[in-house]
Amino acid sequence: MPLALFALMISAFGIGTTEFVVSGLLPEIADEMGVSLPTAGLLISGYALGVVVGGPIATAAGTRLPRKHMLVILMLLFIAGNMIAAVVETYGLLMAGRIVAAVCHGAFFGVASVVAADLVDESKRSRAISMVFTGLTVANVVGSPLGTWVGQGYGWRATFWMITVFGVVSLLGIVFLVPKQPRPEETSLRRELAEFKRLQVWLAVAIAGLSIGALFAGYSYVAPLMTEVAGYSSGSLTGLLVLFGVGLVVGNLLGGRFADRAQVPTLLVTTALLTVVLVAFTFTAHFQVAAAVTLMLLGGAGFSTVPGFMTRAIDKAKGAPTLASAIASSGANLGISIGAYVGGVTIGAGLGFTSPLWVGAVMAALAFAVTAWSGALDRSSGPALRPVPAPASARS
DSSP states (O other): OOHHHHHHHHHHHHHHHHHHGGGGTHHHHHHHHTOOHHHHHHHHHHHHHIIIIIHHHHHHHTTTSOHHHHHHHHHHHHHHHHHHHHHOOSHHHHHHHHHHHHHHHHHHHHHHHHHHHHHSOGGGHHHHHHHHHHHHHHIIIIIHHHHHHHHHHHOHHHHHHHHHHHHHHHHHHHHHHSOOOOOOTTOOHHHHHHGGGOHHHHHHHHHHHHHHHHHHHHHTTHHHIIIIISOOOGGGHHHHHHHHHHHHHHHHHHHHHHHHHOHHHHHHHHHHHHHHHHHHHHHHTTSHHHHHHHHHHHHHHHHTTHHHHHHHHHHHOTTOHHHHHHHHHHHHHHHHHHHHHHHHHHHHTTOOTTHHHHHHHHHHHHHHHHHHHHHHHHHHTOSOOOOOOOOHHHHO
């Protein structure tokens, strides 16, 4: 794999760390900022909203820019957002810094996915995209625990300074390792938006939202599930979350490998597997060892869908691959919000801590159905046109 992919992976690691780490620092932030814990928790919701809304807007605004230039601008935004968070004295400005960083997140994975796909031969496109998202999964295993440890030992501002350093390293990697990728000729925002008249583009976005929403419907409430139902102590949660993170990494890499061989069949298998694992978890959650194993399988099944649906979004929006992948990323984050919210509603209704798993199972089953629909449309319209491979100079 080209060294440029490692630069993108490191960037994804930094972005993933800044997304996940705040949940471990909420008490410290709430205390220093003089706000309640629920108010501090809005820093997570605000970030998610920035990803969903800001990502596509930033991508559309950069339509006429070469993709490498866009990546540089996005990493500068990322650095600025985390520097703001590290130095501000008010909660409002802290929220502003989080939203600035979130805009980078939303657009980065869209642009980086297209860049990664163009860096390799057509037969390795999904694997290249999975390499980018490996940075995001490793952030969940390493970056977030490290940032929490730094924040609890040296103050939460130190965590944001640490992430800022990650951003600077990522920026240098992009500048020196990612080759120039000129803007395609005759590209315009109007032409790119016209691609979204295609039903298949929106089906790819729906697969993204439903599959990742299914994953996080269950995972968002993993702490009470593993302590109140499985019977683990709260001190065991760190190790359990590492197991989940290992599942994310392995599933993401395997999903990329198999999606390159057979995109729709891989998505059908992974969404079906995700459905089965979520249903099984409602039973295995009552047994400690089985619950731990199922938690790891949940991470693997959930993130094995990512390379497939990102590549599919790029394929189906032939004239707007960057914008389509950014919207697919936003769709995934919207799915996370919906899955976590509905899962919380079921708990509030007194249905128990396993009830979000059923919500996730329904969403995963819908993802399977949408994938089957999209595959049927492929067959009814004849052989799909494949994207034109990137020039050799762009893959060097």
